[in-house]
Amino acid sequence: MQDPCQAREVLGIVGDKWALLIVRMLKDGPRRFTELKRSIDGISQRMLTVTLRDLERDGILTRTVRNVMPPHVSYELTTMGRTLREATAPLLDWSIEHLPHIDAARAAYDNR
Amino acid sequence: MQDPCQAREVLGIVGDKWALLIVRMLKDGPRRFTELKRSIDGISQRMLTVTLRDLERDGILTRTVRNVMPPHVSYELTTMGRTLREATAPLLDWSIEHLPHIDAARAAYDNR
DNA sequence: CTGAATCCTGTAAGATACTG
DNA sequence: CAGTATCTTACAGGATTCAG
Numbered sequence: 587m588q589d590p591c592q593a594r595e596v597l598g599i600v601g602d603k604w605a606l607l608i609v610r611m612l613k614d615g616p617r618r619f620t621e622l623k624r625s626i627d628g629i630s631q632r633m634l635t636v637t638l639r640d641l642e643r644d645g646i647l648t649r650t651v652r653n654v655m656p657p658h659v660s661y662e663l664t665t666m667g668r669t670l671r672e673a674t675a676p677l678l679d680w681s682i683e684h685l686p687h688i689d690a691a692r693a694a695y696d697n698r
Numbered sequence: 699m700q701d702p703c704q705a706r707e708v709l710g711i712v713g714d715k716w717a718l719l720i721v722r723m724l725k726d727g728p729r730r731f732t733e734l735k736r737s738i739d740g741i742s743q744r745m746l747t748v749t750l751r752d753l754e755r756d757g758i759l760t761r762t763v764r765n766v767m768p769p770h771v772s773y774e775l776t777t778m779g780r781t782l783r784e785a786t787a788p789l790l791d792w793s794i795e796h797l798p799h800i801d802a803a804r805a806a807y808d809n810r
Numbered sequence: 811c812t813g814a815a816t817c818c819t820g821t822a823a824g825a826t827a828c829t830g
Numbered sequence: 831c832a833g834t835a836t837c838t839t840a841c842a843g844g845a846t847t848c849a850g
Contacts, residue, residue, distance in 0.1 A: 594719070595800070596793035601713035603822090607706070619832050630824055635833060645803025656831040657830080666796055666803075673792035680785035681708035684778055688707075691757025691778075715843085731812055742844055747813060768811040769850080 599644060600674070604629055604637045609663065609671050610678075612647060616662035646670060711756060712786070716741055716749045721775065721783050722790075724759060728774035758782060 607626050623634050641647045646667040652658040719738050753759045758779040764770040
């Protein structure tokens with residue numbers, strides 16, 4: 587982690603508004619488009635499509651189309667995607683533990 | 699990490715364009731404003747100020763003003779800030795290891 | 811040196827409607 | 831069902847100037 591430029595490229599993925607939420611939804615196996623749309627609260631159809639494309643491009647997940655009617659498309663983490671998911675776990679643990687503190691800190695700060 | 703809403707609040711910090719880069723620069727102790735400005739390539743004065751304020755508000759770092767002329771202000775991670783920094787370490791390790799793969803995946807994807 | 815205050819712009823992204 | 835296309839808007843964030 588010496589090179590700031592590298593750090594910045596990851597942030598492009600990690601810092602994405604929806605990317606980690608999608609990765610998180612895929613941790614237990616493949617999911618379909620509509621399934622993801624339902625389970626990620628507030629995401630628009632457009633942003634789901636766009637973010638899935640980006641993650642596919644980055645090799646984080648795969649997109650599999652079954653050519654039937656109606657269409658059936660499922661998304662699944664690649665090996666790299668799974669390691670990413672594991673690498674973000676400490677961060678999520680951290681959030682669970684510290685979010686109350688953050689909220690408290692904000693409240694204290696705003697009371698001035 | 700069951701609650702998506704929590705995940706989303708952390709992403710507000712982690713996903714910030716500059717926040718983690720600042721946290722990273724503070725890992726070895728307090729730094730001054732101009733020092734940070736120099737070492738974080740491409741950050742504007744405005745964004746440094748704004749991001750530092752946000753991180754102070756969140757209780758991630760402290761701002762210490764020494765009242766001399768010229769002014770002397772230094773920023774330092776709080777205990778919580780240091781734990782955040784530690785929680786992001788796996789992610790940075792991950793990036794070092796996988797960025798080449800990501801670049802390759804992108805190149806492959808774009809060649810179609 | 812360390813900001814605050816404006817101004818200005820590009821882009822992210824929501825809403826909506828259409829399609830194989 | 832799983833998208834694409836278009837329009838529109840809000841806001842992030844850069845450049846610049848001023849100030850204690």
